[in-house]
Amino acid sequence: MxxxxxxxxxxxxxxxxxxxxxxxxxxxxxxxxxxxxxxxxxxxxxxxxxxxxxxxxxxxxxxxxxxxxxxxxxxxxxxxxxxxxRALHGPVLQSGETDDAIWPRFAAHCLEKFPEACIEVYTADSCNIISRPEHDDPRLPHEYYVYRHCPLDEVADLAKTPWLKFFVCDEPSHLKQLEAEAEAMGTSAVSNHFYSEANYHEFVAQGVxxxxxxxxxxxxxxxxxxxxxxxxxxxxxxxxxxxxxxxxxxxxxxxxxxxxxxxxxxxxxxxxxxxxxxxxxxxxxx
Structure with missing residues (x-):
């Protein structure tokens, strides 16, 4: 043996x-x-x-x-x-449908609320950066990521482009506020979210x-x-x-x-x- x-x-x-x-x-x-x-x-x-x-x-x-x-x-x-x-989903409505649009709504809110953050939407084949290029996470050019910059609208339909992860890089004090915004908008309740570094906050599907x-x-x-x-x-x-x-x-x-x-x-x-x-x-x- x-x-x-x-x-x-x-x-x-x-x-x-x-x-x-x-x-x-x-x-x-x-x-x-x-x-x-x-x-x-x-x-x-x-x-x-x-x-x-x-x-x-x-x-x-x-x-x-x-x-x-x-x-x-x-x-x-x-x-x-x-x-x-396991992709991100929204809450189940009374109609029985899932309100997946909660995630692009939350992303749009984050773009407005945290204008200096690097905000990334991960799909199975790409890292999609929906924030302005000048606020990119400094790690990206030195890593091996396949990434592109695109407007939120291009990835807003979760039925066509399932989101595996929603990621925000910002100052720790701003990320504490991000947690409060997620609670207020309901994304906290339908996700598992956590810090992967002091300046990285990530959202994955509930139970993931x-x-x-x-x-x-x-x-x-x-x-x-x-x-x-x-x-x-x-x-x-x-x-x-x-x-x-x-x-x-x-x-x-x-x-x-x-x-x-x-x-x-x-x-x-x-x-x-x-x-x-x-x-x-x-x-x-x-």
Whole structure:
């Protein structure tokens, strides 16, 4: 029997195995290769799109279904196939119809209320920036995103272009106000929304999270009897760590995420996958 058979590692990227502004280290890549060669399954769970993640994953063998858009998509990396997707929806009206127009109404309100924010609508194949180009998130030119600028009207029909994620980048004080606006307009009640960084606030469908999509992985025949080890660092990873058999927070993780994890490992700069394999026997007994 190989040493890592019947184990799946599913890891967040930024702040967990990728230092902010950096890349996956050669040491972490070698550790992932060792884990897979030893019979283990390796997947990722990220807020990124598959295309945006791919730029960081050259030389990394992704062998398990992976989670994107912070839980809105389950994707087969090897087959380039969407296994499941969860789009934003509005409240159900008395007529029985769904008021999906609540999201473009909210987006229009955000454009007016937060004129210096970068506001992005994520569909399955693109990041659509509906705010003014001069307010773009500074990360975008240095990342691997497929993105375009377009007016809100071009993506306002959710029946034709389902929204997997609505994203706002702005000052933290403005994002606190954004939460109040979401509560007042009703989008808070029909979504799961959270901070993925201090200046990033994201909305996905109600009930969607990395942890909820992990439950979908467990339903797949190949993973029903596999012990799952999850790695993460921020609020959008908390449900993932809680739903895994063993949840590991990086040493730089937010204190609330460390509290929710079973174990706290080393900092992202110190190669968390390497640390995991060095301590695997003790961790597997948790």
């Amino acid at each position: 190989k040493p890592y058979e019947n184990y799946l590692i599913i890891s967040d990227l930024d702040g967990t195995i990728i230092p902010h502004g950096g890349h996956i280290s050669a040491a972490n890549k070698a550790a992932i290769a060792e884990f897979v060669a030893g019979g283990g399954h390796f997947g990722i769970a990220t807020g990124r799109t598959p295309e945006a993640a791919a730029g960081y994953l050259a030389g990394v063998e992704i062998t398990a279904p992976s989670i994107f858009f912070n839980g809105s998509m389950l994707y087969d990396w090897q087959r380039h196939e969407i296994l499941a997707a 999270s990395k942890g909820a999509m992990l439950a979908e992985i467990r339903k797949l025949p190949a993973y029903r009897d596999v012990k799952i080890i999850a790695l993460g660092d921020y609020f959008n990873d908390q449900a993932l760590l809680e739903q895994a058999d063993i949840g590991i927070a990086s040493g730089n993780a937010h204190e609330a995420v460390q509290a929710a994890a079973d174990i706290t490992g080393c900092r992202v700069e110190e190669d968390l996958i390497v640390w995991l394999l060095q301590n695997f026997d003790a961790i597997a007994k948790k």
